[in-house]
Ligand SMILES: Nc1nc2c(ncn2[C@@H]2O[C@H](COP(=O)(O)OP(=O)(O)O)[C@@H](O)[C@H]2O)c(=O)[nH]1
């Protein structure tokens with residue numbers, strides 16, 4: 001059995017993958033290693049390049065995921081595909097210095113720690129030529145992530161070595177979505193984790209493009225909320241609720257505009273506003289909350305119709321609950337809030353199975 005599995009998430013990294021596999025060979029000389037490349041389908045033939053290599057080198061394996069996306073889930077599935085006692089996670093794009101891997105492994109063994117992080121922000125480390133804006137964002141995220149209770153210099157790093165025993169202990173508590181698998185692992189440990197950091201200089205990307213985008217930033221906040229609220233609700237609920245809040249803004253904006261333009265027709269304006277908010281909620285949820293299983297093509301319209309039906313019933317429940325509480329002489333705002341909350345649970349759980357097909361099932 002190899003001592004170390006190098007898990008590499010890859011999406012559209014055709015140019016970089018063969019170079020990385022070639023670079024691992026001398027970098028890991030003297031270590032009994034294997035590499036598990038988790039390739040999400042980008043229709044660019046990345047998986048063929050990895051398999052070609054695997055046919056010549058039995059240490060290399062390809063996990064090809066079809067119809068799936070997600071850096072964190074790719075790392076988790078790659079790590080779970082291994083039986084080695086130590087797991088390294090590193091990017092495919094050659095930004096992570098593979099020559100550091102033996103030292104990460106040594107530190108993990110010597111100091112009896114659970115995770116050894118390659119840090120860009122400690123003395124001796126550097127972000128290389130990463131754009132100034134990206135560095136600012138990354139530092140801000142690092143500061144925010146301290147609310148999860150760790151004084152690490154680079155909790156946003158995507159380059160680290162972890163003990164498999166530790167992974168097994170926390171794997172069922174992971175958020176498992178988005179970009180930040182390291183922060184997820186640390187938060188899921190609830191303080192019971194021993195961590196070491198080593199500095200490294202990040203290289204700049206030579207091939208392909210960065211996949212960081214708006215969705216990744218939204219997911220980051222959801223990851224923090226998920227762990228802060230004690231993982232009570234399915235992770236997806238937080239994104240769904242955030243989209244719901246934007247729906248309130250859309251509703252009020254449309255109501256305001258229509259009420260003014262129509263010269264004071266409240267009922268019609270309220271209907272239009274409700275329709276607009278439901279529609280924008282659907283498309284935002286489809287783009288963000290369910291980004292990993294987005295409805296496309298003709299399925300969008302069927303999904304939209306089912307979303308209208310589910311949320312329409314939700315609105316009715318909202319009214320009924322709020323009215324009943326109000327009649328029980330609860331304060332009007334409390335009655336209103338309770339109605340809205342219960343309706344949002346209804347909307348979430350029904351659209352999860354009805355519109356997006358059972359996707360909300362908590363990952364246990
Ligand atoms: N399997 C898989 N890998 C991904 C996905 N998104 C990003 N990656 C990989 O994760 C690594 C880091 O992504 P990158 O775009 O370089 O992020 P950046 O370094 O923060 O700009 C790269 O190896 C990407 O190919 C994904 O959805 N699935």
Ligand SMILES: [Mg+2]
Pocket residue numbers: 091093095205210
């Ligand atoms: Mg990168």
